[in-house]
Amino acid sequence: MDPLSARHDSERRLTGKAALERELADLPIEQKLKMVQQLVKVASNAGTLPDWYYRLMEIPKPENR
Amino acid sequence: MEEIVRILNLLVDEGLILNYAIGGGIATLFYTKPFTTVDVNVFALLGPKAGLVDLGPIYARLRDLGYREDGQYVRIGDFPVQLLVPPSDLEVEAVREADTREIGGNQGRVFRPEYLVAIYLSVYRPKDRVRIEALLNSPSLNHGNLRKLIERYRLEERWTRYQRDMTQSEG
Numbered sequence: 001m002d003p004l005s006a007r008h009d010s011e012r013r014l015t016g017k018a019a020l021e022r023e024l025a026d027l028p029i030e031q032k033l034k035m036v037q038q039l040v041k042v043a044s045n046a047g048t049l050p051d052w053y054y055r056l057m058e059i060p061k062p063e064n065r
Numbered sequence: 066m067e068e069i070v071r072i073l074n075l076l077v078d079e080g081l082i083l084n085y086a087i088g089g090g091i092a093t094l095f096y097t098k099p100f101t102t103v104d105v106n107v108f109a110l111l112g113p114k115a116g117l118v119d120l121g122p123i124y125a126r127l128r129d130l131g132y133r134e135d136g137q138y139v140r141i142g143d144f145p146v147q148l149l150v151p152p153s154d155l156e157v158e159a160v161r162e163a164d165t166r167e168i169g170g171n172q173g174r175v176f177r178p179e180y181l182v183a184i185y186l187s188v189y190r191p192k193d194r195v196r197i198e199a200l201l202n203s204p205s206l207n208h209g210n211l212r213k214l215i216e217r218y219r220l221e222e223r224w225t226r227y228q229r230d231m232t233q234s235e236g
Contacts, residue, residue: 029066
């Protein structure tokens, strides 16, 4: 591991953030994809995705809030 | 996602695609925690039936199969899919060296993390920096192989810039 990565690693260990991130990273891909779809849905509902997305997925684009 | 992999494998069987691999955000997701990414980038080495760089026959076949398109995107299942011809030797090699992963009962090809980092370094948009950091923290990433890719594709300057940017953003 290079010095930069090693430093990140030790900092993350200290905060406990690494354990949570590792836990999320280790989830099965199907589960991660479901979480991604939820995140995209939030962005979609907020009207922040590009126009082509709404056209392609056949959903109305909300006003950008 | 399983539908996408099934269709990609069908395009390979039909000779329209010689080989393919999923890249970009969705490939990154295999090695990192979930993050927002909208589309699926598929890098395809085209077969003789498609021609070397013409994605037209592939889009035509996808239309025949009933899939909608908008510009460069095709909707397959719940995801917009963007088919791309590898723009450089790095992406061609990334397709050839891709990992095979089981996705919903189908075998799909996915860029290895070292190639993702090398490609993100070569493109180096703001979101790429974040993804590089996430991939560097993945135990799946082989740092020796990454270093070889950085050297072979002359990405040392970008790597140095990334390290400097990360140091500054922390300081």
